[in-house]
Amino acid sequence: MAEIASPARRAGRPRKAVLTRDLIAHAALRLLDESGAEGFTMVRLAQALRVRPSAIYNHVEGKEDVIASVRELVSDRIDVSAFATEQWDVAMLQWARSYRRAFATHPPTIALLATLPLTGALRTMHMYDTVVAAMVRAGWPEAEVLSAIVAIESFILGSALDAVAPGDMFDPAGAEHEVPAFASAYAARAAALDGAEPADAAFELGLRALIDGLRSRHAALRSRLL
Template sequence: MSETLERRAGRPAKNVLNRELILATAITVLNRTGPEDFTMAALAKELGVKTPALYHHVGGKNDILAGMRQFVTAGIDYEVFKSLPWDEATIAWARSYRAAFAAHPYAISLLATVPVTGAHPTLVMYEEVSQGFRAAGWPEGKIVSAIVALENFILGSALDAVAPPDMMDPGDFAGEVPGYTQALRAGESTEPRMSRADQAFELGLAALVAGLAGLK
């Protein structure tokens, strides 16, 4: 589905309005305008139709958000929990999760507070991840909390991945914060082939998975 959506994303000239086209255009509008300006009216304008025309193909904004969630999360690899040990599967899942949302960072704030009810593919992912945790010996009462803890870290890391490269640079104040500046430069030279954001993500992910492993 994602390849088709990407091919058809954009302003349609004479396309027949349908659900797939609406969702593809919704992604385009979100990526361009951000969540604050993402409205049904803005989507209809992009499609060249009146807002009521959308409701012949979608159930409303929540339905569109569910479809957008499916598009954004399509690249998340949760099947790894069927074949890899828990820690390796969790790391692989987290990396693909971060990459999926880093490609559409505006979706994070838009979808973070929308219940997953009705988002069937997302629920399927949670089912597979939960089963992977369960098979690894996790107590039932800690599984969802552990998943949410990982998601909180992953989504924050996805935003960091698209932040400016000089996000942490002290600039003209480097002389006033020598300890921090020295640590920053040391980190840059330790893994020169990795971005600062990637280094932070890998370090944090390793620490988080190791810490969670001790809670099983």
């Protein structure tokens, strides 16, 4: 008896997307952007991916593992290339600016990722390794490198939140007579900015002040070794 051939897949029939760790991470980042950390659950992630929750666990160990993948997606956008060609302080400026842009694009991730350990986020660790190695080559003592990086990073994350805050949040309109110094400074800043974003100006001022302070610290440390 002749074997009956199974019917071939009909042309044009859509293929179901293959679930991968990367696909899960991108869906998780979109869910965080839409719902915030409070609205992020594995059940909702499965719904966004149109799969059963059990299918996700074939690729990740759990929620913290998903968050580690999200951290890597955001960290991948942080530019560390200047540390290979520029002095540490010049490279730090470029790194900080790209770091702020990366997190300001996804505000809900700031508080979430800033309070979770790096476990599982190997690409993010490589990013930090590049920065640390460059600073050590420049003469920073290993015992101080991470403290210097965290000091800058804390400022960056606060500035990333400020970047998505209303530009007029400090406007003292209606209370100018009660707070004349504050109102005058607000008006002077607006005139000096000439349409530029207040958050961007504050970030640049603060960043350069921090880098200037670290330069002074670096010079003092180096002079002790001479």
